[in-house]
Amino acid sequence: MSLPLCDDRPGPSLRQERGQREVFCGLTGIVWLHRKIQDAFFLVVGSRTCAHLIQSAAGVMIFAEPRFATAIIEERDLAGLADIDAELDCVVGRLIERRPDIKMLFLVGSCPSEVIKLDLSRAAQRLSQTLMPQVRVLSYSGSGIETTFTQGEDACLAALVAQCAPMPEQAEPSLLVVGALADAVEDQFRRYFEQMGLTRVDFLPARHAADMPAIGPKTRFLLAQPFLSDTARALEERGAIHIPALFPLGVEGTEAWLRAAATVFNVGEQVFQNTISSAIARAEASLHRAREKLAGRSLFFFPDSQLEVPIARFLSRELGMELTEIGVPYLHRRHLAAELDLLPDHVQIVEGQDVEQQLDRCRALKPDLTVCGLGLANPLEAEGFSTKWSIELVFTPVQGFEQAADLAELFTRPLMRRALLEV
Amino acid sequence: MQLTVWTYEGPPHVGAMRIAAAMKNVHYVLHAPQGDTYADLLFTMIERRDTRPPVTYTTFQARDLGGDTAELFKNAARDAYERFKPDALIVGSSCTAELIQDDPGGLAQALDLPIPVIPLELPAYQRKENWGAAETFYRIARTLTRPRDEATRADGRRPSCNILGPTTLGFRHRDDLTEITALLTAMGIEINVVAPLGATPADMSRLADADFNVVLYPEVASITASWLQRTYGQKQTREMPIGVAGTRAFIKEVAELAGIEVPKEIENRARLPWYSRSVDSTYLTGKRVFIFGDASHAIAAARVASREIGMKVVGLGTYSREFAREIREAAASYDVEPLITDDYLDVEVAIAAAAPELVLGSQMERHIAKRLGVPCAVISAPVHVQDFPARYSPQMGFEGANVLFDTFVHPLMMGLEEHLIGMFRGDFEFRDGIAPSHLGGSAPAQEAPAPVVVAADGGAQVAWTLDAEKELRKIPFFVRGKARRNTEKFALERGTTRIDVETLYEAKAHYGR
Numbered sequence: 001m002s003l004p005l006c007d008d009r010p011g012p013s014l015r016q017e018r019g020q021r022e023v024f025c026g027l028t029g030i031v032w033l034h035r036k037i038q039d040a041f042f043l044v045v046g047s048r049t050c051a052h053l054i055q056s057a058a059g060v061m062i063f064a065e066p067r068f069a070t071a072i073i074e075e076r077d078l079a080g081l082a083d084i085d086a087e088l089d090c091v092v093g094r095l096i097e098r099r100p101d102i103k104m105l106f107l108v109g110s111c112p113s114e115v116i117k118l119d120l121s122r123a124a125q126r127l128s129q130t131l132m133p134q135v136r137v138l139s140y141s142g143s144g145i146e147t148t149f150t151q152g153e154d155a156c157l158a159a160l161v162a163q164c165a166p167m168p169e170q171a172e173p174s175l176l177v178v179g180a181l182a183d184a185v186e187d188q189f190r191r192y193f194e195q196m197g198l199t200r201v202d203f204l205p206a207r208h209a210a211d212m213p214a215i216g217p218k219t220r221f222l223l224a225q226p227f228l229s230d231t232a233r234a235l236e237e238r239g240a241i242h243i244p245a246l247f248p249l250g251v252e253g254t255e256a257w258l259r260a261a262a263t264v265f266n267v268g269e270q271v272f273q274n275t276i277s278s279a280i281a282r283a284e285a286s287l288h289r290a291r292e293k294l295a296g297r298s299l300f301f302f303p304d305s306q307l308e309v310p311i312a313r314f315l316s317r318e319l320g321m322e323l324t325e326i327g328v329p330y331l332h333r334r335h336l337a338a339e340l341d342l343l344p345d346h347v348q349i350v351e352g353q354d355v356e357q358q359l360d361r362c363r364a365l366k367p368d369l370t371v372c373g374l375g376l377a378n379p380l381e382a383e384g385f386s387t388k389w390s391i392e393l394v395f396t397p398v399q400g401f402e403q404a405a406d407l408a409e410l411f412t413r414p415l416m417r418r419a420l421l422e423v
Numbered sequence: 424m425q426l427t428v429w430t431y432e433g434p435p436h437v438g439a440m441r442i443a444a445a446m447k448n449v450h451y452v453l454h455a456p457q458g459d460t461y462a463d464l465l466f467t468m469i470e471r472r473d474t475r476p477p478v479t480y481t482t483f484q485a486r487d488l489g490g491d492t493a494e495l496f497k498n499a500a501r502d503a504y505e506r507f508k509p510d511a512l513i514v515g516s517s518c519t520a521e522l523i524q525d526d527p528g529g530l531a532q533a534l535d536l537p538i539p540v541i542p543l544e545l546p547a548y549q550r551k552e553n554w555g556a557a558e559t560f561y562r563i564a565r566t567l568t569r570p571r572d573e574a575t576r577a578d579g580r581r582p583s584c585n586i587l588g589p590t591t592l593g594f595r596h597r598d599d600l601t602e603i604t605a606l607l608t609a610m611g612i613e614i615n616v617v618a619p620l621g622a623t624p625a626d627m628s629r630l631a632d633a634d635f636n637v638v639l640y641p642e643v644a645s646i647t648a649s650w651l652q653r654t655y656g657q658k659q660t661r662e663m664p665i666g667v668a669g670t671r672a673f674i675k676e677v678a679e680l681a682g683i684e685v686p687k688e689i690e691n692r693a694r695l696p697w698y699s700r701s702v703d704s705t706y707l708t709g710k711r712v713f714i715f716g717d718a719s720h721a722i723a724a725a726r727v728a729s730r731e732i733g734m735k736v737v738g739l740g741t742y743s744r745e746f747a748r749e750i751r752e753a754a755a756s757y758d759v760e761p762l763i764t765d766d767y768l769d770v771e772v773a774i775a776a777a778a779p780e781l782v783l784g785s786q787m788e789r790h791i792a793k794r795l796g797v798p799c800a801v802i803s804a805p806v807h808v809q810d811f812p813a814r815y816s817p818q819m820g821f822e823g824a825n826v827l828f829d830t831f832v833h834p835l836m837m838g839l840e841e842h843l844i845g846m847f848r849g850d851f852e853f854r855d856g857i858a859p860s861h862l863g864g865s866a867p868a869q870e871a872p873a874p875v876v877v878a879a880d881g882g883a884q885v886a887w888t889l890d891a892e893k894e895l896r897k898i899p900f901f902v903r904g905k906a907r908r909n910t911e912k913f914a915l916e917r918g919t920t921r922i923d924v925e926t927l928y929e930a931k932a933h934y935g936r
C-alpha cells in the first residue's frame with residue numbers, strides 16, 4: 001500500500017510496516033535529560049531489564065554517580081507480599097536522603113509498571129505532598145510498549161508542561177523553544193533572539209527545576225525537535241500557540257526556523273539578516289567541503305529517533321545525497337508537513353518496522369551509507385556497508401548554523417574512514 | 424523493591440542470549456517489548472560481534488495487549504524458523520512478557536516445527552543474568568543430550584573430555600578456551616565437545632560420549648555438569664586453572680580423571696614464578712588489595728595476589744549470591760569479612776573503608792577506584808569493550824598466570840619510583856596525587872575521604888592536632904589513608920582522643936611491617 005501524502009504532486013510515498021522493531025524504548029531519553037536538567041533525578045520504576053538498558057545505552061558508567069536509578073520491582077512486590085506503594089515511598093526516601101541536592105524527581109514508568117497498572121501519577125502526587133517544597137515529584141512513562149526512543153523526552157516534557165506555572169493574562173507575548181538542546185546550541189539561539197530584539201525567550205526544559213517557564217495563551221512556541229507531539233498538545237491545551245516551521249537542522253532549516261519566530265514577533269527583515277548573515281556565510285563555506293564528499297552518494301535510514309525526515313531533507317537539499325528509504329518509528333504528519341514538502345518525489349518513507357524485511361531491502365539497494373542503531377551497525381559493516389550510528393545524531397549538538405558542518409561530518413566520517421583504511 | 428544505580432548482571436534472558444549467541448544453528452524467540460532489543464548492542468558493540476545475535480523479539484506494544492499477543496508470538500516463531508532454519512529453537516519471555524503469561528513454550532510446541540523446541544522459564548523478578556545462562560545451558564543439554572554411544576568407549580582410545588562454560592560476553596572466554604584446549608591437548612586428552620561456545624545442537628547431543636567434563640566457568644556450567652554426572656556418571660573438574668598453583672591443581676585433577684600421568688615440561692611457559700621471585704618485585708610484598716567480581720574470578724585472583732605475588736588481601740567479595748558459600752570460605756582463609764552484595768554503593772563503601780593500595784574488580788570497581796584515587800585492574804565481568812583486547816590475553820593456564828602478573832602489577836607505582844616520591848615529596852613534579860609515570864603522569868588522584876572514626880560505644884571521636892595533620896601529609900598519598908586509619912585505631916585503643924606527632928609515630932612503630 002502506497003499513499004501519496006498530498007494529492008497535487010507525487011511527493012514521497014508512505015508505507016506502514018509491522019513486525020520486529022529494533023529500537024530503544026523511551027527510557028533511553030533519561031541518558032540526556034538527566035544531564036540537561038541539572039537538579040533533576042530520574043527514578044525508573046521497572047525491572048532489571050530497564051536498569052540494564054539505561055546502563056548499556058549510557059555506555060556503562062560514564063558518570064560515577066548519575067542522577068538516575070531504577071527501583072527494581074521484585075517477586076514479593078508482584079505477589080502482594082509487600083505493599084508496593086510503601087516500598088516505593090521507602091526507595092524515594094532513601095534516595096532523597098542520599099541526594100539532598102535533588103529538586104525535581106521524575107518517577108518514570110516502564111513496561112512492567114504499566115502492565116501491573118502501578119499508578120505512578122498518584123504516587124507522584126502523594127510523594128510531592130510530603131516532599132514539597134524541597135522536591136517536586138512528577139511522573140511519565142518511558143515504557144517500550146508505549147514509547148519509542150525519543151518519545152520518552154516527549155512524555156517527560158509533557159509532564160513538565162502540566163506543572164509549569166500559568167502566565168499572567170496581561171503578559172506580553174513570549175517565545176518558548178521546546179525540546180532539549182545542547183547547552184552551547186541553546187546559548188547560540190538565545191543570542192540570535194536577543195539580537196533580533198526578542199526579550200522574553202524561554203527554553204523547555206530549563207537547566208534547573210526552579211527556572212521552568214510560565215505558560216499561557218501569550219506563549220508562542222517553536223519546536224526544536226520533531227518528536228514532541230504530546231508536549232505540543234499539552235502546550236496547546238494551555239492556550240500556547242505553535243509556530244510551524246522547519247526544524248533547525250542545516251542552514252535552510254535553521255534559517256526557516258528562526259524566521260518563523262521573527263515573523264511572529266514582527267522582527268524587521270534587516271534586523272533578521274544582520275543577525276544571521278555571518279553565521280550563514282560561515283556554515284555554507286564549511287558545508288561546501290562536505291558536499292564534495294557526499295553529493296550523489298545514496299543513503300538509507302533505519303527508523304530510530306524521528307529526526308530522520310529533517311536530516312534527510314538537509315542531506316538531500318544541502319549536500320546532494322540521494323535518498324533511498326527513510327525509515328521512521330512514527331511520522332507526525334502535521335509537525336513534519338513543511339519538511340515532507342521539501343523531500344524529493346518518490347522517496348520511500350516507511351513508518352514502523354519489520355527489521356528483517358528492512359535489512360533485505362537495504363541489502364538489495366546497496367546504499368553508500370546506512371543510518372542504523374548500534375545493534376545493526378557492526379553486522380552491516382561486516383557485510384561491507386558503511387554505517388552511521390543513529391544514536392549519535394541525538395547525542396551530538398547538531399542544531400543551528402554553527403553545527404551544520406558537524407552534522408555533515410557525522411556522515412562524511414564513515415565514508416572517509418572506509419576509504420582510508422587499508423586493512 | 425530494590426534501589427539500583429548500576430547493575431552487575433542483566434536480567435536472566437540476557438544470560439539466555441549469551442548461550443544462544445555462543446552456539447551455532449540455534450535461534451531464540453523472545454517475547455519482549457521493543458526496548459529490550461537494546462541487548463543486541465551488548466554483543467555487536469561490546470564484543471564487536473560481526474553478526475546479529477540469533478534472537479527474534481516479538482516487540483509487542485500496548486495496543487497489542489488487549490488483543491492477541493499470543494498470536495504475535497506464534498507468527499514471530501514461525502517466521503524466525505522459516506527465515507533462519509535453525510536446528511533448535513529456544514523460546515521464552517522477558518520480564519514484561521512474564522507478566523502477561525502467554526506461555527511461549529506451549530505456543531511454540533503447537534506450531535509443530537520439525538526441530539526441537541526448548542522452552543525456558545526464567546523468573547525475571549527473582550533471578551539474574553548468570554543464573555539465566557546456566558539454566559538455559561542446562562535446558563538445552565537436557566533436551567538434546569543422548570545416552571553415550573558405546574562405540575566411543577573402545578579400548579586403547581585416548582581419554583576425552585568436554586569443555587563446558589565458555590559463552591559470548593564472558594570475561595576472556597575466547598582466549599581461556601584456546602589456552603585450556605592447548606593444555607589438554609598437550610596432556611594427550613581428546614576434546615569431545617566445547618559448549619556452549621561454538622557448539623551446534625548436534626554437538627550438544629554428543630556430550631555424554633566424553634569421559635569427564637572440564638568446568639571452566641561454574642557460573643554457567645555447574646548445573647549442567649552436575650546433571651551430566653548424575654545421569655551419565657561423568658566426573659567434573661572443580662579446580663579453576665587460574666594462576667600457577669590453580670593450573671597445577673587443575674592439571675593434577677585432570678590427570679586423575681583421565682587416568683594418565685602428568686606430562687613433564689608442561690610448565691615451560693610459566694614466567695610468573697620467577698618474575699615474582701625477582702628482587703624488583705619485593706615492593707609488592709604486603710600491598711593491600713581489595714578484590715570483587717564474579718565468585719570464581721574473585722577467589723582465584725585472591726589466591727594469585729596473595730600466594731603468588733605476595734600481596735595482602737584486605738577485602739574479598741562477589742555479586743554472585745549463588746556462590747556465597749565459596750566466597751565465605753575463601754574470605755575466612757584471608758581473615759577478612761566476605762562482601763556479598765549486588766549493590767554498587769555498598770561495594771564503594773567497603774572499598775573506601777578497607778583503604779587498599781590496589782583494587783581488582785569489574786568495570787564497576789574500576790570506576791570506584793578511579794574516584795578514590797586507587798590503582799585498579801579488571802579481572803571479572805561485567806564486561807566493557809576494553810575487556811575484549813585484540814591481543815591474546817587469557818586468564819587461565821600458565822600464559823594466563825603471566826597475564827595476571829602483568830595485569831596486577833601494571834597499575835602500580837614501580838618500586839623505585841615509590842621510594843623516590845617518599846623521599847622527595849616537595850618536588851613539584853612528584854607532587855601528591857600523581858599517577859605512576861608509565862601511565863601518563865599527572866592524572867590527579869583524590870585521597871580517599873578520611874573515615875570518621877567513632878569509638879565502639881558511640882562516644883568520643885579522635886581529633887588531629889595541626890602538626891600531626893601536617894606530618895600525615897608528608898606520608899605518600901597512596902599509603903596515607905591506611906596511616907590515618909591505623910593511627911586513629913591505635914589512638915582509640917589507647918583511649919587517646921587527641922592525635923599529635925608522637926601518637927602518629929607510635930602508631931607507625933606499632934603497625935610497622
Ligand code: SF4
Pocket residue numbers: 025026027046047049050051053109110111112142143144145456457458459518519
Ligand atoms: S522496553 Fe520496557 S521492559 Fe524493556 S527496558 Fe524499556 S521499559 Fe523496560
